Amino acid sequence: MSRPTDKKYSYLRLSFLVPLSVLILAIFLSRSFPRLALFAGQLKPFSTTVNNMSSQIPMYQKELEIALLAVQRAAQLTKRVFHEKAKGTVSKDDKSPVTIGDFGAQALIISALKANFPEDEIVGEEDADELRSEAGKGLRDQIWELVKSTKLADANSESRLGGPVKDEDAMLDLIDFGNSEGGAHGRIWTIDPIDGTKGFLRGGQYAVCLALLVDGDVKVGVLGCPNLPVDDSAPLDSNIGANQTDEGRGVIFSAVQGLGATSRPLTTGPLSLQGQRIAMKAIPDGDMSKACFCESVEAGHSNQSESAQIAKKLGITKPSVRMDSQAKYGSIARGAGDIYLRLPTSETYQEKIWDHAAGDLIVREAGGQVTDTLGKRLDFSKGRTLAENKGVVAARAEVHGKVLKAVQEVIGQK
Numbered sequence: 094m095s096r097p098t099d100k101k102y103s104y105l106r107l108s109f110l111v112p113l114s115v116l117i118l119a120i121f122l123s124r125s126f127p128r129l130a131l132f133a134g135q136l137k138p139f140s141t142t143v144n145n146m147s148s149q150i151p152m153y154q155k156e157l158e159i160a161l162l163a164v165q166r167a168a169q170l171t172k173r174v175f176h177e178k179a180k181g182t183v184s185k186d187d188k189s190p191v192t193i194g195d196f197g198a199q200a201l202i203i204s205a206l207k208a209n210f211p212e213d214e215i216v217g218e219e220d221a222d223e224l225r226s227e228a229g230k231g232l233r234d235q236i237w238e239l240v241k242s243t244k245l246a247d248a249n250s251e252s253r254l255g256g257p258v259k260d261e262d263a264m265l266d267l268i269d270f271g272n273s274e275g276g277a278h279g280r281i282w283t284i285d286p287i288d289g290t291k292g293f294l295r296g297g298q299y300a301v302c303l304a305l306l307v308d309g310d311v312k313v314g315v316l317g318c319p320n321l322p323v324d325d326s327a328p329l330d331s332n333i334g335a336n337q338t339d340e341g342r343g344v345i346f347s348a349v350q351g352l353g354a355t356s357r358p359l360t361t362g363p364l365s366l367q368g369q370r371i372a373m374k375a376i377p378d379g380d381m382s383k384a385c386f387c388e389s390v391e392a393g394h395s396n397q398s399e400s401a402q403i404a405k406k407l408g409i410t411k412p413s414v415r416m417d418s419q420a421k422y423g424s425i426a427r428g429a430g431d432i433y434l435r436l437p438t439s440e441t442y443q444e445k446i447w448d449h450a451a452g453d454l455i456v457r458e459a460g461g462q463v464t465d466t467l468g469k470r471l472d473f474s475k476g477r478t479l480a481e482n483k484g485v486v487a488a489r490a491e492v493h494g495k496v497l498k499a500v501q502e503v504i505g506q507k
């Protein structure tokens with residue numbers, strides 16, 4: 094028989110042990126599943142750390158802010174070039190075009206990243222080899238004019254990007270900092286200073302793209318689309334925003350892993366951190382005939398006859414919306430389109446990580462699914478290219494399986 098004092102002690106022990114176990118369990122859960130901590134604490138989106146916790150859970154607030162500002166400033170530079178007749182275009186070794194806008198935007202973005210995250214690696218599309226030669230002097234001078242004179246209107250935002258680039262040589266070195274080989278370890282930014290250069294030259298869509306990979310996983314993605322309507326509900330067609338005035342155009346899409354996707358107007362003023370939540374839309378009545386699918390303008394970048402067969406198989410009746418650049422990812426993420434198909438045109442071409450990293454995260458955070466044509470997630474840990482993937486199939490999560498099946502039936506027949 095236990096004595097009354099024993100009972101008192103066991104109550105005491107219980108009243109001490111139960112809350113302690115609850116506390117230990119709570120700490121364990123919130124460390125293992127940071128999102129639980131987010132909901133529990135009802136943190137504001139983009140808060141840097143979870144309060145009341147000894148460990149700091151990175152929510153990439155600073156990375157997001159700097160990336161948004163850097164893209165905003167670089168987009169400003171590209172817009173200046175866009176409005177000029179001569180865009181200083183040269184042909185790269187693979188015969189693709191590059192302009193003074195591509196080089197200038199890459200220099201400005203890397204300058205902002207180096208000032209804020211000096212330890213991080215950078216995979217940029219462009220390099221300065223061509224500009225360092227005697228023949229490149231004319232282009233180099235034009236780019237320098239642009240780089241030294243493109244500033245954000247808001248002085249506070251501009252100073253957060255680390256001040257002006259010192260001189261022409263420093264500018265070339267900055268462009269070449271984008272030479273990382275990429276890979277599965279550490280923090281690596283990837284930049285496409287102008288994605289859709291052909292669209293840019295045509296007066297169509299293009300995007301300034303920046304993403305942060307940590308151990309091969311996309312954590313932050315930002316897409317500046319100067320020629321897309323700012324209105325998230327604007328209907329999509331192949332002529333959207335092409336060769337029109339700047340009125341009502343210019344949007345930045347962004348996403349942070351686990352925190353959703355947003356859009357905000359592309360301005361020159363201070364940044365609105367809140368942004369507007371975006372989400373993929375359900376296809377009306379689940380009826381695929383009403384679905385809108387996007388693909389490249391360039392037939393050399395995506396097989397358009399196969400995509401037409403896939404659309405037919407799915408019962409899609411509308412013609413595809415052809416637009417350049419990752420503006421396609423942004424457009425489906427905000428529900429203006431439903432499906433993005435990129436079907437390989439050759440056995441050997443490897444997609445580049447800078448052509449997809451930001452868009453992949455933005456679509457997934459908006460409720461979509463992104464895989465390659467084999468159904469594998471895009472793998473950004475393999476270096477500068479998506480060496481393990483073939484093409485891209487992006488759609489709202491509920492219909493992705495159906496779309497992928499149609500893709501494989503058509504491609505499999507080859």
Ligand SMILES: Nc1ncnc2c1ncn2[C@@H]1O[C@H](COP(=O)(O)O)[C@@H](OP(=O)(O)O)[C@H]1O
Pocket residue numbers: 189218285287288289290291292388389390391393394395416417418419438442444445448
């Ligand atoms: N054969 C090919 N297959 C797929 N993509 C290709 C390609 N050749 C070039 N590209 C890429 O397609 C990108 C443009 O995509 P889209 O056709 O969707 O606008 C180009 O980006 P840049 O314009 O940045 O060079 C380039 O990297």
Ligand SMILES: [Mg+2]
Pocket residue numbers: 189190191218290
């Ligand atoms: Mg290019």
Ligand SMILES: [Mg+2]
Pocket residue numbers: 285287288289447448
């Ligand atoms: Mg590109």
Ligand SMILES: [Mg+2]
Pocket residue numbers: 195218285286287288289290
């Ligand atoms: Mg490019």
